[in-house]
Amino acid sequence: MTSALKNLQPVAAEADDQEEIWRHEFEYGGYGAVKRTLSGTNGWDEPKRAFAFRWLREKESEVSQREKKMQLDTVRIEKDVEELRQGLARLQKDTAQLQEDKAQMERDTRQMLWGSLAAIVVAASGFCVSMNHFVGEPHPDKGPSAFAQNAPMSGAAAAQADAGKLEQHGQPQHAIKRATAHKVVRNTAPQ
Numbered sequence: 001m002t003s004a005l006k007n008l009q010p011v012a013a014e015a016d017d018q019e020e021i022w023r024h025e026f027e028y029g030g031y032g033a034v035k036r037t038l039s040g041t042n043g044w045d046e047p048k049r050a051f052a053f054r055w056l057r058e059k060e061s062e063v064s065q066r067e068k069k070m071q072l073d074t075v076r077i078e079k080d081v082e083e084l085r086q087g088l089a090r091l092q093k094d095t096a097q098l099q100e101d102k103a104q105m106e107r108d109t110r111q112m113l114w115g116s117l118a119a120i121v122v123a124a125s126g127f128c129v130s131m132n133h134f135v136g137e138p139h140p141d142k143g144p145s146a147f148a149q150n151a152p153m154s155g156a157a158a159a160q161a162d163a164g165k166l167e168q169h170g171q172p173q174h175a176i177k178r179a180t181a182h183k184v185v186r187n188t189a190p191q
Helices: 002-029 031-039 046-135 144-150 155-167 172-188
Strands: none
């Protein structure tokens, strides 16, 4: 029995070698050439014809598997393209929002700067008015007594001055009327 197995092994090895030779021949000739040869009456022996049919089935299976893989790849690519489109749409929306936010921030910054500038101008004007009121400018027609009246006073002197103003509170109407009457008289006097 072992001798029978030994005899079969060289035959199987020869068949594998022969199939490898045929495989290279078929690969070189191509699928279409092998199919045409099988459909004709070429005269191939039966083992070569059987191998040719197997080889053609293998090639058809490979083609079918490649087609399935291409279909799956196409579906995956289409899905990826759709995701890219959605990502691009989100990116465009985010970019538009960022531009809008940037424009709003620039407007807010300008408003704050103008508001700050206006506050500085108002503060400076108020400071100038305060300093003018505090220091006062002597008028040429009033003389040195006007400057002394506008000068800062001690706490007691200021309290006395305020008390004096309160006492005269009822009298300003008469003083204004007298001053106005005096001006009217001066303006109507012949020159």
